[in-house]
Amino acid sequence: MTYTSSLLRLLEERGYIHQMTDAEGLDALAAKQVVPGYIGFDATAPSLHVGSLVQIMLLRRLQQAGHKPVVLMGGGTTRIGDPTGRDESRKMLSDATIEANIASIRTIFERFLTFGDGPTDAVMVNNHDWLGTLGYIELLQEVGTHFTVNRMLTFDSVKLRLEREQPMTFLEFNYMILQGYDFRHLARTMGVRLQMGGSDQWGNIVNGVELSRRMDQTEVFGVTTPLLTTADGAKMGKTAAGAVWLNDDALPSYDFWQYWRNVDDRDVGKFLRLFTDLPLDEIARLEALPGSEINAAKVVLANEVTALCRGKEAAAAAESTAQATFAAGGVGEDLPELELPSDGLSLIDALVGIGFAASKGEAKRLIAGGGARVDGTAITDEAHRIPGGREVRISAGKKKHGVLRPA
RNA sequence: GGACAGGUGGCCGAGUGGUUAAAGGCAGCAGACUGUAAAUCUGCCCGCGCAAGCGUACGCUAGUUCGAAUCUAGCCCUGUCCA
Numbered sequence: 001m002t003y004t005s006s007l008l009r010l011l012e013e014r015g016y017i018h019q020m021t022d023a024e025g026l027d028a029l030a031a032k033q034v035v036p037g038y039i040g041f042d043a044t045a046p047s048l049h050v051g052s053l054v055q056i057m058l059l060r061r062l063q064q065a066g067h068k069p070v071v072l073m074g075g076g077t078t079r080i081g082d083p084t085g086r087d088e089s090r091k092m093l094s095d096a097t098i099e100a101n102i103a104s105i106r107t108i109f110e111r112f113l114t115f116g117d118g119p120t121d122a123v124m125v126n127n128h129d130w131l132g133t134l135g136y137i138e139l140l141q142e143v144g145t146h147f148t149v150n151r152m153l154t155f156d157s158v159k160l161r162l163e164r165e166q167p168m169t170f171l172e173f174n175y176m177i178l179q180g181y182d183f184r185h186l187a188r189t190m191g192v193r194l195q196m197g198g199s200d201q202w203g204n205i206v207n208g209v210e211l212s213r214r215m216d217q218t219e220v221f222g223v224t225t226p227l228l229t230t231a232d233g234a235k236m237g238k239t240a241a242g243a244v245w246l247n248d249d250a251l252p253s254y255d256f257w258q259y260w261r262n263v264d265d266r267d268v269g270k271f272l273r274l275f276t277d278l279p280l281d282e283i284a285r286l287e288a289l290p291g292s293e294i295n296a297a298k299v300v301l302a303n304e305v306t307a308l309c310r311g312k313e314a315a316a317a318a319e320s321t322a323q324a325t326f327a328a329g330g331v332g333e334d335l336p337e338l339e340l341p342s343d344g345l346s347l348i349d350a351l352v353g354i355g356f357a358a359s360k361g362e363a364k365r366l367i368a369g370g371g372a373r374v375d376g377t378a379i380t381d382e383a384h385r386i387p388g389g390r391e392v393r394i395s396a397g398k399k400k401h402g403v404l405r406p407a
Numbered sequence: 408g409g410a411c412a413g414g415u416g417g418c419c420g421a422g423u424g425g426u427u428a429a430a431g432g433c434a435g436c437a438g439a440c441u442g443u444a445a446a447u448c449u450g451c452c453c454g455c456g457c458a459a460g461c462g463u464a465c466g467c468u469a470g471u472u473c474g475a476a477u478c479u480a481g482c483c484c485u486g487u488c489c490a
Binding site for chain 1: 437438441442450453
């Protein structure tokens with residue numbers, strides 16, 4: 001269908017929309033007024049990772065289309081743990097940890113959104129502010145009456161857990177109620193009319209929409225994004241080294257850049273549309289590049305996303321390091337470094353020290369497998385020693401490179 | 408509270424006294440081929456040690472035994488059903 005609002009047109013053509021509660025209603029609303037919309041984020045870690053980037057970009061698009069993004073931090077719900085997609089109950093975090101996490105996560109959003117007091121400026125709220133003061137009886141009376149257990153049991157998050165015979169505590173069972181309550185609270189106090197989220201949040205979003213209608217007769221809307229997987233079916237944002245974090249103190253910018261540089265060919269166009277501000281015709285040109293030329297599009301993708309998330313300088317530094325390292329076979333300044341003692345260092349210790357191997361055994365296996373290189377030459381002798389006094393380039397596999405610098 | 412079933416390496420899942428650091432699969436790492444892609448093939452995949460070897464590991468603890476993930480007892484946890 002063709003939308004009249006710039007918001008839905010933008011979201012549609014860039015591939016953000018999976019499901020909507022009432023497309024026509026939302027389209028009409030967005031065409032005539034500023035729509036405050038929110039997305040909820042967990043505060044379980046001090047950084048969000050690439051898996052949340054679609055949601056972050058969604059808020060950015062909302063602002064670009066002239067609406068007001070509201071970032072909801074789950075300071076309250078994190079104390080419970082979202083059962084969605086999890087087999088096991090989540091560990092509880094201390095209040096201090098949660099607060100610190102929220103502060104750290106906020107720095108990411110400040111790169112993607114313009115915060116302030118204006119009508120379309122972004123704001124960040126914490127659901128602990130209202131959930132924390134909500135009494136149990138009050139919750140049961142006000143909110144609980146609008147949920148039937150019959151219906152709650154039909155939700156995937158609950159059903160899956162029961163089918164797999166995994167435990168689900170009553171605490172977690174209440175999560176959906178609280179999340180629905182969030183929406184209604186924001187609708188009442190801030191005029192929020194839209195909640196967005198991943199497709200796994202559909203049930204929670206619908207609950208909030210219905211809760212607002214039942215308690216306040218307010219019409220609010222929900223939009224979910226498609227579940228983002230890479231072309232080979234894996235969830236986004238996982239690598240051997242762990243999650244691809246957005247905060248630069250959790251993952252070096254060079255590694256972040258490399259993540260995007262190495263995406264599957266088939267994902268390039270999709271990612272460019274979702275994660276960059278490049279115009280669509282430019283993206284169409286890039287993703288149509290034949291054969292190995294597609295690598296140019298990946299460099300653009302890596303530059304754009306890194307610039308957005310880490311800043312232009314970080315992107316430029318990462319690119320020039322990659323250029324120097326891969327194309328010229330030299331050494332870029334963004335590579336991981338390790339001090340090289342004047343009397344040299346064993347190859348094994350060097351690999352472990354720079355973080356290319358988790359243990360000496362792993363380093364040995366790497367060497368035995370022919371994956372260890374010193375100055376570009378494969379070394380298969382486990383006992384190899386690197387002499388000191390000179391800068392040495394060390395590699396594990398084709399992609400991981402580092403530098404040993406004399407002390 | 409009772410009956411029954413179960414708790415194995417990152418995940419799934421075999422194994423019911425010794426040749427088991429524990430089959431198989433997934434995930435991961437490396438090599439070949441390439442384009443820092445995919446697919447495919449090959450090797451690797453607990454830690455320490457140059458090595459022979461040592462140390463840890465099958466929910467926890469204590470036993471039986473020359474020897475236990477495998478047998479016994481107690482405990483903890485989970486599920487299903489019953490109260």
